Structures are given as C-alpha cells and as structure tokens.
Amino acid sequence: MKRIVFPIMAMVLYGVLLMAASSVAAPVVPDAESGKRGDLPRFLVPSAVSRENFPCSRCHNFRAADRTKRKLKEYHSNIELKHAEDQRWCYDCHEGDRLRLQNGRLIAFTESYVLCGQCHGTIYRDWKAGIHGKRSGEWDGDKLYRVCANCHDPHKPRFSSIEPKKPPMKPSDIKDR
Amino acid sequence: MEENGRRRNPLGLKLPRRTFIKGALLGLGSAALLPGQAKAAWEAFLQKNFREMSDEEIREVIARLEKDAAGEWGKEIKIDASKAKPGVKFGYGLDLSRCIGCRKCVYACTEENNQSRTPQIHWITVLRFAKGEKWLDLENSEKYYNPKEVPEEGFFYLPVQCQQCENPPCVKVCPTKATWKEPDGIVVIDYNWCIGCRYCMAACPYGARRFNWARPGIKAEEINPDTHYLGNRPRYKGVVEKCTFCVQRTRAGKYPACVEVCPVGARKFGNLLDPESEIRYLIKNKRVFRLKEDLNTEPKFFYFFAT
Amino acid sequence: MIIVFLKALKRVFQGDVRYYAWVAFLLTVIGFGVSAYLRQADQGLIVTAMRDQVSWGFYIANFTFLVGVAAAAVLLVIPAYLYNFKPIKEIVLFGEMLAIAAVVMCILFVVIDMGQPLRVWHLLPLVGTMNFPSSLLVWDVIVLNGYLLINVLLVLYALVRLAAGKEYKLALGLPLILLSIPWAISIHTVTAFLYNGLSARPFWNASILAPRFLASAFCSGPAIMLILLQVIRKLTRVEIDNRAIFKIAELVAYTMGINLFLLGAEVFKEFYSGSVHAAPLEYLYFGLHGKAQLVPWMWTALAFNVSAFVIFLIPRLRENLLLLNIGAILIFVGVYIEKGLGLIVPGFIPDALGEIYEYWPSATEGMIAAGIWALGALLYTIMIKFSVPIYTGELLKKPARG
Secondary structure, three states: OOHHHHHHHHHHHHHHHHHHHHOOOOOOOOOOOOOOOOOOOOOEEEEOOOOOOOOOOHHHHOOOOOOOOOOOOOOOOOOOOOOOOOOOOHHEEEEOEEEEEOOOOEHHHHHHHHHHHHOOHHHHHHHHHHOOOOOOOEOOEEEEEOHHHOOOOOOOOOOOOHHHHHHHHHHHHHOOO | OOEEEEEEEOOOOOOOHHHHHHHHHHHHHHHHOOHHHHHHHHHHOOOOHHHOOHHHHHHHHHHHHHHHHHHHHHHOOOOOOOOOOOOEEEEEEEEEEOOOOOHHHHHHHHHHOOOOOOOOOOOEEEEEEEEOOOOOOHOEEOOOEEEOOOOOEEEEEEEEEEOOOOOOHHHOOOOOOOEEEHHHHHEEOOOOOOOOOHHHHHHHOOOOOOOOOOOOOOOOOOOOOOOOOOOOOOOOOOOOOOOOOOHHHOOOOOOOOOHHOOOOEEEEEEEEOOOOOOHHHHHHHHHEEEOOOOOOOOOEEEEEOOO | HHHHHHHHHHHHHHOOHHHHHHHHHHHHHHHHHHHOOOOOOOHOOOOOOOOOOOOOOHHHHHOOOOHHHHHHHHHHHHHHOOOOOHHOOOOOHHHHHHHHHHHHHHHHHEEEEEEEOHHHHHHHHOOOOOOOOHHHHHHHHHHHHHHHHHHHHHHHHHHHHHHHHOOOHHHHHHHHHHHHHHHHHHHHHHHHHHHOOOHHHHHHHHHHHHHHHHHHHHHHHHHHHHHHHHHHHHOOOOOOHHHHHHHHHHHHHHHHHHHHHHHHHHHHHHHHHHHHHHHHHHHHOOOOOEEEOHHHHHHHHHOOOOOOHHHOOHHHHHHOOHHHHHHHHHHHHHHHHHHEEEEEEEHHOOOOOOOOOOOOOHHHHHHHHHHHHHHHHHHHHHHHHHHHHHHHOEEEEEHHHH
16 A cells, blocks of 8 residues: 555655746756757756646556547546647547657657647747747746646646736825825 | 234134134034934935946945945845846847736736835836727726736737837936946936936836835835845835836846746847847747837837737 | 115115015915925925826926016017117116026926935036936026026126116126027027927927927016016106006017917817827817816916907007006916916826826925915015115115225
8 A cells, every 4th residue: 555655645746846846936956857959948847747647557557548539427527628629639649658749659748848839830939939938047047948738738728817916006096194 | 804913803703723723623523423324314415326436435335225224124135236247238028919917017026126015106007908999099098907807808918117228218318317228228227316306207208217206115024135226226205216127137147027927928038139039039030019119219128929 | 885785685674564464475475385395305295296197297387487487587688778778778677686586486496396306416517417418407407597697697787886876887787688688598498498309298399399488488477577567666666667568568469479379380280180199289178088177277378368469469458557467467377377287287198108197286286386486476575675775776865885
C-alpha cells in the first residue's frame, strides 16, 4: 500500500508545487527536460500535471483502447472538450503518457507547445519570439516563457470573463479632508 | 558722514569695534548650533537639480532622503540612483487584440510605484471604446466602465500611460528643467526640483501626468521599499509624477510591474536598440501605431494587434 | 524732494471716513484671502476644484486676464507720447500705476497656484536651472518682471520730477517709454504663446490666440482705466479732461470690435469645418454631452461685449458718462468671463483623453483670488493716495531741502 501511496503523494505534491511556482512571477528552476533547442525559448515554465490522472499509463496500460469518437461517461467525464470538438477527440492528441502529433509522432507532455503549434502556427511563431503570452523574467537576460497549457486549458482554451478591478475615482469625488 | 571726528553709525549706538566683532562671532556660533532638523531643512531647501549633482552629492542627498522617508512614512526604504545602461532605449508594446480591460495593470502599478491611495492616483488609464464606431473616438470613450465581467461584448480596451516620447512636449515646457529624458529614453522627474506649476500637465497630449494635490496618503505596510530616486520613491505634496517604465525594475533587468501582472499577456517591453528583442520583433512584424502621431511627439509606446 | 515724499507718505494714512472704510474693507478681504491661503498651503491644492483633468483653473484665469490689463496701460502711452495728445499725457501716470498693481497681482496669482512655491528660485538662471529659451513660462517670468521694473522706474521718475516741481523730461524718460510699448505687447504675446504652443490642447493651439489676447486686453484694461480715472477725478483734486476719457473710450470701441471679429472668426472656423476639435467651443456655447455649466456665462459675456461695443462705438452714447460707465463695467465683466474661465477651462474640456470634468472654483479658491484682487486694489489705492498730492503740486508749498 505504502509503495503506491507514496509515489502518488509525491507526484501530487510536485504538481501542486509546480502550479504554485508557475503562478508567481519569479524565476523558476527550469525543468531538466526543457532547454535551448534551435529557436525555442530557454526557460520554460512547465504546465501543471493532472492530479488525478497522471501518469495516464496507470490505467491505460490495462485497458483496451476504444477509439470510437463518443462522449465519455465512466471516466474523464469532467473534461469538457470545446476545442475543435467536431473535428477531433481524445485519441487525436493523446496516446498513453505522450501526446500525439498529426503525423503520428509522439512527444512528451513537456513539449506540448509543439502540438498546439501544429494548428496555431502564427501564435506559435509569436510565442517563440516572445510576443505572445505573459511576460516575466529578465528583459535582457533569462526571459521566462510559459508553455501554452500554463495559461490555456487545452480542452476548453477560451478564457472566461473575469471581474474587473474597480474604476478610478471621478475627479469630483476626490476631496480634501 | 563724520561728526566731531568720530564716525556716527545709523543706529546712533556707541559700539566699540571689538565688542561688535565678539558679539557677531558669538551670534554666528550659536546659529551653527541650530538643531539638526533646521539644518536638514536648510539643506533640503538648497538641494540642487539632480542632473547637476556629483555622485558624492547624490549619495549624500539619498542618505538624507532615506532618513526623511523613514520618519515620514514609518518604514525603511532604499533609494537607488542607478544610471541608464548604455545601448538601451526602452520601448513598450501593447496588444489591443488581447487587453480585456481588467485593470490589473493599474493596481499593480499603484502598488509597485507607491502611488497615493488617498487622494487616489493611477498612472495608467484604461479607456473602453465601442467596436465598429469611430476609431479611437476619445470623446466617446469610457474610463469609468464598471461591468460585472470583462471583456464586454462589442468593446475593446486601450490602456494609456506615459508614452515616454522621444520628443516630449512636457520636457520642452518645464520652466525649471525638473523633467527630462534620460539616455535610456525614460522621461523622469526630479521630485525635489519640481515647483508644481503644472505646465507639463497642460502640455501632455496623453493625459499621462498626475499631480499631488495633497500630501500622498499611503499606509506604511503598503509601501514598496525598493525605490529609485527618479521613479517610485514616495513623493511630496505639490509635485508632478507619472509612469517611469518602472525605472527601479527595468534598470535592474526586470520587466515593469504592469507587464508582469497582465493576465493575458497584452503587454510587451524591451530594448529598442537590440534587434533581437521582442519589441523590435513586434514593430517589424505587426502593424503598430502610436497615439496622436500627428503631434510628432514620437512616443515609444506602440499599440498593435497580434491577431 | 525726500520731504515731499515723506509728506505724501503721511497722506496715505490720512483720509476721510470713506477712505478708511475702503481700506478697512480691503484689509478684511485680504485677511480672508490669507487665511484661505494658509489652508491651501497646509493641505495642498486639493482645496481647490482643480484636478488632473483640469489642472489650471481660476488662479491662472485671473492671471491671464490681469496680464491683459497690465499690457493695456500702454494703450494710454501710445497716443500720449507718440501723438502728443496732451489730455492723455497727464494721466499716463495712473495707467502705469494700474500696470504695476496688475503685474503684482499676476505674480501673486502664479505663486499661489504653484505646488511648491518656496522652490520658485529653481526658475532663476545660475542659482537654478532656468529652461530658457525652451519654456514659455520662463519667458513670461522675464517679461513680466521686466515690465514691472519699467513701470516702477517710469512712475518713480515721474514722481521725482513732479516732486521737484518740474515736468517730466521726455528726453530722459522717452527711451524707457518707447521700450514699454513693445514690451507691453510682448508680455501679452508671450502669455498667449504659453497656451498657443501646446499642441496637446487644440482649443489653444490656434494662431488666433495671440491676436485675440491683445484685442481683449486692449479693451478691458482701458475700460478699467476709464472707471478709475473718474474715481480719481471725483475724489481728488486731479483734473482730468473729458476729452481724454472719450478718446480712450473711442479706442476701446475699436479694440472691442476687433475682439468680436476675432471671436467670429474662431466660431466660423470651428463650426464650419466641424472637426472633433470644435468640442471645446461647442462645450462653451452649447454644452457637450449634456455638460453645460459654462453656457449661460458665455452667452452673457457675449451679450455684454456686444452691448458695450455699441455703446462705445456711437459717440453720442459713449459721451454720456452714465452709459460710458455701464459700458466699461460690461466690458470688464464680459472679458473677465471670456478670457478667464472661458479660455482656461475649455482648454481642458474635453481633456487629452476625451473626459469632461466640469470645473468650477471652490470657495477657497474664490477667497484667495478675492484676497489678491483686494491686495491689488489696496496697492493701487496707496499709490494714488501717495502720488496725487505730488501730482497736483499741493505739497510743493515749501521749496524742497537738500
């Protein structure tokens, strides 16, 4: 029992820490798997892993893959796919513990931006140049780049509206003591 | 005039010279023993324009100002006076296709730059425009929008702050040269030199400058203690202030607070003289424009649409 | 001569009940003004109604109007000296004293409008960092102080000569007098350029501003002079020929005509072209987006100016002293509104980002402004009380000693 619980707890803790770290605009120790690769950014803030489901192979090694496009009822029912859902579904992008590109090639979760960049080429280009996405780090040194999934939920990427902060005071309301 | 061979002084007093000299020296000596406060006040009054001070004088002034600020605001603050780095000219990019008008930048700026809470000062103004109408119809823009959620359907948002013009009209009109453009392109103000005439505010086409109509009201726990002489150190009643591209952060290599806090990544920043910077990339590859370009102020604040 | 001056000084403290009542009234108003200013100095300019959107208001409005009044003293100088129109020549002194009082008030209005008045030395060359020639405000400081100096010298010179029982010697004073003419025009041109040069404020950034300033100055200043001269004539032994008064009135008619013409030119340009830059003028005369606080004031000012123009234009009307005085007051009030709040505030409405903040001076602002006006009036009263006995020669019964 301990052998299963401990790794799971460790991974949960790791995921929580990563989420906490990535939401603060402070330099984060980069993941060992990311690094300079051609024109790709150097310091990537990785996205959080799913607390319940990672690693996928935990379950999917023991199940036969039913690749019929359908609405899932038993598991992953909390994932609502609103991202080109007429054209694709889970198995078009996921394959076990990896992600699946259009040409069949499998990539790690840490390189998820390659997957997104397949369709969102212009944004991928802007992101690599540093003009897409939240900016932090050092403008003249180690700039921090976040991977897509850090800000955008891959299954339902559209940002929901948020409450704005208060409007400024009108000049007639600014009074002396 | 001489009378009876002896000089007659206007007061009509018979004062031997020696007594006079003794008395004068005693008076001057006691004046030198003025309480430290009066001496400090005198030094503060005589403080020179920042640009005329030597490095040694700057150090002394900063020591005094840090002491004053600790007494005034109840918190230890550090005032930096780092100079502009050579080969750097700051530029700013604002992606209008992303801004959702949440005003997080406005308040992040307020906290980072020690702006007065009472009376309220915001260096950044976010304007809301209706889509599909006159382009940038400032007269029909709305600054006080307060919906439940943003962005609102049919509107777009345009934040405005100091445009850090290359040809700043505010610098041109300041009678005392209290505001000037630094080598790295930031237009700064020496808060101890400004006389509060507000000519620069009349001259600014972007409404970017703010005046301290009263003594700034900030709580000690809200004060950001890492300040710069030309940037976010706590100001005084009766002087002008404005966005300085977070000079205390950007000269230390960091992004301005507004850039970092923007939740949708609408704000970009970098060195215009570095061809590899993201600001140069966006100027080259996106269609950029600046506000009121017909006035030839040459702002370094570029608006664009990424999509 | 010193004896004469000392005698005249003594006269300042002697007068009838009306004089004491007047001085007491002025001192009271000044007292209120000082207490209001102390409150402003303590709390800051937040006690005014000015805010970031309208960052110049009543104080600068008064300053602008008074610079015009100061410049207009020269309107008396031109006919007096250049055309040797004797009836006016004798009363130029009182015009120059008005210029002195007006410039002093101007300087005061600027100083109390500053956020950090103790730092005014930062403006000076050598000890401070004067931004010359770039900043028009510096030019204004130079020309205003220079104008004050010129007028003080001229008045002192005249008084010294009069105290010695002699006429002013034109040869000595003439260079200074001739300098004062372009200088007077320059003080108002520089003040106009102060606003004119700001491309950020389309309402001001119009070439017509400088000519309008001069035209409105040259009708409002002499209008005040007309009233003051009649007061002096009534209360002292100074003889002022009606011809002088009517000549001034005639000149006022022409300058008011030019003023109205220039206003018409502005109105045509803005409303016919119909660009967004018409907004400030629209705000003034018709209201903008429902905000119409200044509309009744502007129409009143226009009515006053047109009526006054008619009165001054028709000789039969202007030579009726009652109508003349009504006309003078109408001009004073009309130009005060038009050039004061009607010039400064619409420069900021709408502001640089299109916002409309309807500014109206606060009570504190009004009190401080009233205090400064009272101070100017007191200064002028004292100058008159001092100089009239010298002027009429009544102190020269004994020859001066030394």
